[in-house]
Amino acid sequence: MNIIETSALVKTYKAKGGRIHALDGFDLAVAEGSVEALLGPNGAGKTTVVKILATLARPDAGTAVVDGIDALRDPKAVRRIIGVSGQYAAVDENLTGFENLEMVGRLYHLGVRRARERAAELIDLFELTEAQNRPVKGFSGGMRRRIDLAGALVIRPRVLFLDEPTTGLDPRSRMAMWEVIHNLVADGTTLLLTTQYLEEADQLADHISVIDGGRVIADGTADALKAQIGGHRVEVTLVHAADAGRVQGILARHGAGQVTSSSEGRSLGVRVDNGPAALQSVLGELNSSGIALHDAGIRRPTLDDVFLKLTGHKAEAGADDDELQEAR
Amino acid sequence: MSTRTLDYTEPGALVMWFSDGWMITKRNLLKMKRSPDMLLFAVLQPIMFVLLFSQVYGGSIAVEGTDYTQFLMAGIFAQTVVFGSTFSGAAMAQDLKDGIIDRFRTLPMSGSAVLIGRTNADLVLNAISVLIMMGTGLLVGWRVNTSLSSSLAGVGLLLLFSYAFSWVMALLGMSVKTPEVINNASFMILFPLTFISNAFVQSSNLPTPLRIFAEWNPVSALVHAARELFGNLGSAPVPDVWPLQHAVETVLIGAALMLVVFVPLCIRKFASISSR
Ligand SMILES: Nc1ncnc2c1ncn2[C@@H]1O[C@H](COP(=O)(O)OP(=O)(O)OP(=O)(O)O)[C@@H](O)[C@H]1O
Numbered sequence: 006m007n008i009i010e011t012s013a014l015v016k017t018y019k020a021k022g023g024r025i026h027a028l029d030g031f032d033l034a035v036a037e038g039s040v041e042a043l044l045g046p047n048g049a050g051k052t053t054v055v056k057i058l059a060t061l062a063r064p065d066a067g068t069a070v071v072d073g074i075d076a077l078r079d080p081k082a083v084r085r086i087i088g089v090s091g092q093y094a095a096v097d098e099n100l101t102g103f104e105n106l107e108m109v110g111r112l113y114h115l116g117v118r119r120a121r122e123r124a125a126e127l128i129d130l131f132e133l134t135e136a137q138n139r140p141v142k143g144f145s146g147g148m149r150r151r152i153d154l155a156g157a158l159v160i161r162p163r164v165l166f167l168d169e170p171t172t173g174l175d176p177r178s179r180m181a182m183w184e185v186i187h188n189l190v191a192d193g194t195t196l197l198l199t200t201q202y203l204e205e206a207d208q209l210a211d212h213i214s215v216i217d218g219g220r221v222i223a224d225g226t227a228d229a230l231k232a233q234i235g236g237h238r239v240e241v242t243l244v245h246a247a248d249a250g251r252v253q254g255i256l257a258r259h260g261a262g263q264v265t266s267s268s269e270g271r272s273l274g275v276r277v278d279n280g281p282a283a284l285q286s287v288l289g290e291l292n293s294s295g296i297a298l299h300d301a302g303i304r305r306p307t308l309d310d311v312f313l314k315l316t317g318h319k320a321e322a323g324a325d326d327d328e329l330q331e332a333r
Numbered sequence: 334m335s336t337r338t339l340d341y342t343e344p345g346a347l348v349m350w351f352s353d354g355w356m357i358t359k360r361n362l363l364k365m366k367r368s369p370d371m372l373l374f375a376v377l378q379p380i381m382f383v384l385l386f387s388q389v390y391g392g393s394i395a396v397e398g399t400d401y402t403q404f405l406m407a408g409i410f411a412q413t414v415v416f417g418s419t420f421s422g423a424a425m426a427q428d429l430k431d432g433i434i435d436r437f438r439t440l441p442m443s444g445s446a447v448l449i450g451r452t453n454a455d456l457v458l459n460a461i462s463v464l465i466m467m468g469t470g471l472l473v474g475w476r477v478n479t480s481l482s483s484s485l486a487g488v489g490l491l492l493l494f495s496y497a498f499s500w501v502m503a504l505l506g507m508s509v510k511t512p513e514v515i516n517n518a519s520f521m522i523l524f525p526l527t528f529i530s531n532a533f534v535q536s537s538n539l540p541t542p543l544r545i546f547a548e549w550n551p552v553s554a555l556v557h558a559a560r561e562l563f564g565n566l567g568s569a570p571v572p573d574v575w576p577l578q579h580a581v582e583t584v585l586i587g588a589a590l591m592l593v594v595f596v597p598l599c600i601r602k603f604a605s606i607s608s609r
């Protein structure tokens with residue numbers, strides 16, 4: 006059974022130059038107990054989806070249903086069963102970590118005693134013990150993030166929405182967050198999370214929806230998507246830009262896609278099917294052609310590669326459109 | 334899978350309305366307690382105003398039918414509570430900016446609780462201000478010349494007006510992009526509103542256009558009503574305009590109007606706002 010279902014969601018915002026289509030016919034179905042990742046670049050519409058499902062925003066058209074409840078008709082019933090941690094931590098700066106969680110519990114109407122017990126449990130779970138009695142004001146971004154996430158878990162929600170839960174966390178905290186998420190999911194919570202990192206979606210999600218321009222442009226398991234993208238990329242950085250032409254030819258012969266190059270032409274790369282083997286043969290050929298290298302290596306596919314493959318254009322960073330840099 | 338969710342029984346609508354509103358009031362009061370600079374400002378500013386005006390201008394501003402300190406106090410009370418209400422707007426804008434509103438709006442709480450908690454907390458702050466000002470006023474020679482019940486009614490009227498005005502400001506606070514806008518706007522609007530009134534001078538001494546503005550200014554009605562209820566009117570004739578001839582009624586009607594219009598508007602607005 007699908008616990009989250011949206012169909013044909015449209016959401017536009019007024020902007021200087023006209024209207025922005027944040028969502029443009031967005032469809033999603035998430036099975037109960039599964040983890041769904043929305044993967045997309047800045048401005049893709051990830052936050053807008055989360056806000057609509059979490060009853061924070063209303064779409065212009067389309068439907069959003071959570072656990073059989075129409076989120077647009079009966080937002081309050083949805084709020085009773087969801088937990089939300091938005092892209093930016095929603096915590097009260099002047100309350101302590103404990104008071105923040107207690108307040109959330111009280112506002113879920115757990116009662117004084119249950120709210121306090123639950124706050125204490127979550128402080129333990131998120132290792133916030135030293136910070137529990139200090140106002141949030143003095144906390145680092147990572148601590149704030151953890152309090153916010155703890156706030157989303159107060160009622161052990163049936164459906165959890167996490168909007169870029171690890172953005173801004175250091176690698177260690179990110180791992181810790183993944184661990185917490187793994188445990189939650191093992192308990193049966195349905196999770197919808199957004200991320201800009203393929204690796205994160207890969208680690209956490211059962212199913213991934215790649216979104217761009219307010220629409221799902223591809224979806225499937227991590228393996229299925231990766232198979233579409235191809236395994237690895239081989240990348241080389243040249244000492245002399247003048248060699249670029251010859252290198253392009255060599256890469257094209259060993260690669261399984263179009264060769265891309267940086268704007269100054271000294272870094273080139275191509276998608277390959279078998280990373281290590283391709284790297285060896287490329288290096289062998291470059292060596293015998295006497296081409297000097299600064300750097301060479303294999304890289305796992307990134308979101309950019311997904312985009313390049315799926316849309317034919319590079320992921321654009323919101324308003325500040327990067328110029329397309331591919332050598333066509 | 335429903336066994337996983339913490340099961341809890343939701344209280345009835347009325348209990349929820351009350352307890353959610355109280356939670357947010359408590360949260361806001363705690364916040365005030367934890368920002369000493371703000372609290373100091375809220376306490377010192379009224380003391381400063383009372384002392385400045387009564388000691389600096391007291392000797393040189395003559396008012397008809399009473400002495401300046403008696404005349405002044407109701408004006409300062411009214412000005413202070415009106416300015417105090419703008420805090421509701423700034424604080425709503427700040428909460429929106431901080432993102433905590435998004436948390437509240439994803440919780441199954443009463444839809445008016447955040448607004449009720451906001452305006453309640455500001456009512457408490459205003460009540461404290463009024464008490465401090467009354468104390469300071471008594472020290473510099475101000476006297477209440479009416480019964481206890483009449484003077485309590487005076488305090489009640491000041492607080493009722495400021496409470497209703499808090500809702501107006503709360504709506505503004507939810508409609509602007511940054512808290513600073515509220516502070517600037519309130520200075521642009523409230524300074525003229527409180528100074529072109531009978532708060533600090535008798536309106537009869539003003540040049541005609543300003544006098545007419547002052548006589549119809551709702552702040553003047555509030556000041557006049559407070560003077561009346563504290564027994565500070567003296568023997569000066571009351572200007573012949575309805576709002577000042579019926580100052581108490583004017584304030585009651587004004588406050589009721591503000592509440593009837595702005596409470597529903599605020600609740601509706603709240604249901605659609607979100608940070609960033
Ligand atoms: N309140 C708003 N007013 C105007 N435009 C908005 C608003 N919220 C979002 N947008 C626009 O809608 C589009 C989608 O935004 P959204 O925040 O959903 O993207 P996102 O995928 O979450 O991006 P990011 O990775 O940067 O968080 C963007 O172009 C954004 O600028």
Ligand SMILES: [Mg+2]
Pocket residue numbers: 051052053092168
């Ligand atoms: Mg976002």
